[in-house]
Amino acid sequence: MVPAPVSPSKLPRLTSWWLIALALSALVFFLAPQQIPVSLYKLNLLALAAVGGYWIDRAIFFYARPQLSALRCLWDWSSIKVTPEDQQRGYVVVGNGQKIPIHEVMEGAHSDASNDPAKLYFMLGCMLRRAIIIAAAMLAISMGG
Template structure:
């Protein structure tokens, strides 16, 4: 049986929570509060990206089915190769939209984490 990704980090977080509960139980509500704020900031950052760029979502550059891929013309030497099937010449748009979303989500989480 293969464990889900990030299982190791989940176990480390649980171990640290147990240590905090044993050494300073009054800090557990503070930790949960901060975890809640960061989680909400990630969700808000995601929806901020979706509302700011409704026509440039990362999934809009993916091929929906094999007919979409077969109806495009072949490029001689594509600069980027991905595991996901994208429309030809949209690989760069796909990558930049994913990076844009990651930066917006990260910026919102950092802003909340810093208390801004």
């Protein structure tokens, strides 16, 4: 089963959160305008902590990155048809426009390992580890940075 394309939205991601943040910033501006520089300073520190946490994770665990290709173990490879044009190009274009290299299609279609969720669990562990490191960096900065 190839994943269905995400329904296209006219608005960018997290638009509602941007609007909430904008409304709260306007409220701070009207109630205590002298606090705007402090808010911007704290927001800057949090953004730097998030970036720092990300790069700490990449530096420490350079060999263990979450790879989105691990999600391909969930696909039904038998539904992907390879044409001679695909073989010539070197990739297959699936329904949502994603290009899959031909070697991965062949590997997935002719392998029993495609049902092995180990890659998926590894990706999950990497993503959780990265989220925890970033959250710890942001928490450390916000508590006393």
